[in-house]
Amino acid sequence: MLDIVIEARQAAIGPGMQVRRILPFRLRRMVGPFIFMDHAGPVAIQPQAAHDMDVLPHPHIGLSTVSYLFGGQVTHRDSLGVEQIIRPGEVNWMTAGRGIAHSERFEEPAALAGGTLEMIQTWVALPEKEEEAMPSFTNYTADQLPIFTETGVWMRLIAGDAFGLRNGVKTHSPMFYLHVVLEQGARFGLPKEHAERAIYVAKGSIEVAGRTYTVGQMLVFTRGIDPMLVAKEPATLMLLGGEPLGERFIWWNFVSSRKERIEQAKADWKEGRILLPPSDNQEFVPLPEDHSRPAGSPPPQALS
Template identity: 70%
Template sequence: MPEIVINARKAAIGPGLMVNRILPFRMRRMVGPFIFMDHAGPVRLSTEKGPAMDVLPHPHIGLSTVSYLFKGNVTHRDSLGVKQVIEPGEVNWMTAGKGIAHSERFEDPAVLAGGQLEMIQTWVALPEKDEESDPTFFNYQKDRLPVFEEKGLWMRQIAGEAYGLKSNVPTHSPLFYLHVELQKGYRLNVPDEYEERGLYIAKGSLELGSQVYKAGQLLVFGKFEQASVRALENCTIMLLGGEPVGERFIWWNFVSSRKERIEQAKDDWKQGRIVLPPDDKEAFIPLPEDKFRRKDPPPEALS
């Protein structure tokens, strides 16, 4: 049985975009190195409301952001000068290291009007030795990611290694991350070779033992615990986890093993020491008020 079941909560990441927030959760802040997980969409907005969804430039430190789309497209710009449109099945892997700023804009009105935007974004905490590394960005097209399929099952290895599949996406610590499609009745064993593992149901419902779990739930399994799930209908799930990297502090878009580094990042953003994207610098997200010293990201925390 799961060690804990996390129900997604609604969160706003901009005036026009509500998401299901899965991680962090007060009783389970991380699964392996994964410290943040949002599921957005399917999104349907009128053309005139589309620009309100844009996520203006904002900073990150101490993590890698991993963007994966089921449907639609998003334009990424960052302070390295990268401009990249991500399409379904691709991976945008941005490592913030010592500091980067980026924006995410929804520039295709037809996608929003047609309800054709759905994406998952996770953050992966960096090991201490990599927290102050130089920022990088890579896009991996779907033909570079391994896929396995058999009757009732299709899976894509987004990052890491599991089920005999190994992704080409470089990672900083041992982990796995997969997009899996199950047909009704298929039984799948959850990988058990990692210390911490999670299964997020993006669509559908499944059975574990005598319990039924539904879309919007993250099932977290204990150390090396074996688990087998059966799809009660056609399901889309995300499997993720890996080896722990140690305690991390998270505030807004900043992650670090040291509280004082979070404070430095706040000042760096206020003082303009984290550079804005060169072709997206007319406006940006200011540092939120820090009245209550929250441990979790405030509701407007950005991806």
């Protein structure tokens, strides 16, 4: 059966960037190892306002950030010294582990003016034994990510394994992550080999068990249920899930199985012990000071 339908909420990650926030949700914090999901764009602004959209250097611990674009391009810089432009169909996979800082800047005027910039950002929590791993970053090009097609269906495996597909993206726990495009009337199911599974409707609409679901909705399914979905119109979907990792705490950009580790990360960022990107170190996002939120409720996260 359908476990829950999550309605995306509007969130601001900077003066010029509004996103749809899907995870975490108060009634469903995670799906498999996925603990965070934002959908940004399509964005159309004047090129001179691009700096307002930039995500300044900010820290992470205990997770991997996964960046995937439908259109446009973004420049990533991190404290390892990596500078990488990500383009549609590629994956930027950054494992924060014990701590890393990075920025994401929108430096392609044509993509902004043309309204083509659109991206999905997810965070994948790390298993406890990997939470203090050395930070790392890898860009996977589109030709490294297998594509499957059949009548009315196109899909790319972003990470993990599903429907017999695998790729070389390094993951830390059993999971799957797919970009699926359906023509009107096409029928599609979910991979059966994973305990927790969800569908996010990025474009168009689908029907499941006689009900229609549209842009900004995530459908999460109970284990053992194998739904059949039908595209009511051309639709773009993100399918994701995997094995649950157990309880995780999240505060701002920090994820951990231990509350005290998050407190340490706060102090580390405030005291400058998490290094800034060497090629982008003139400004950064300060540690939030928000005393108005209820206990246990995280402040707004940065976009990965």
